[in-house]
Amino acid sequence: MPYPRITISQRSMTGRAPEVLVRFLACVGVGTIVGPYDPKRGNPYYTYRAYGWEKTLHVAKMLWPYLGEVKKAQALRCLRAYKEARR
16 A cells, blocks of 8 residues: 655746745645756756655644535545554
8 A cells, every 4th residue: 555645736937846835835844846847848847746645644733624515525535545454
């Protein structure tokens, strides 16, 4: 079973990580920003990522009040599947 993860990708026209990802990382306090990727198809993109149970759960708890029903259902499905597979 793959470990749970959160990823957010953003294109950048500046050649460095987009400010929105930098601010998000500063707010949640866990994870990394990687990139740039795919510069041949236009503006490169960067990805915020938080891998693993603890980091994913931490970010999900912080975002929970702001998530819509679809994203809440996706988060619960992911976390429950991982926890069940670890039993």
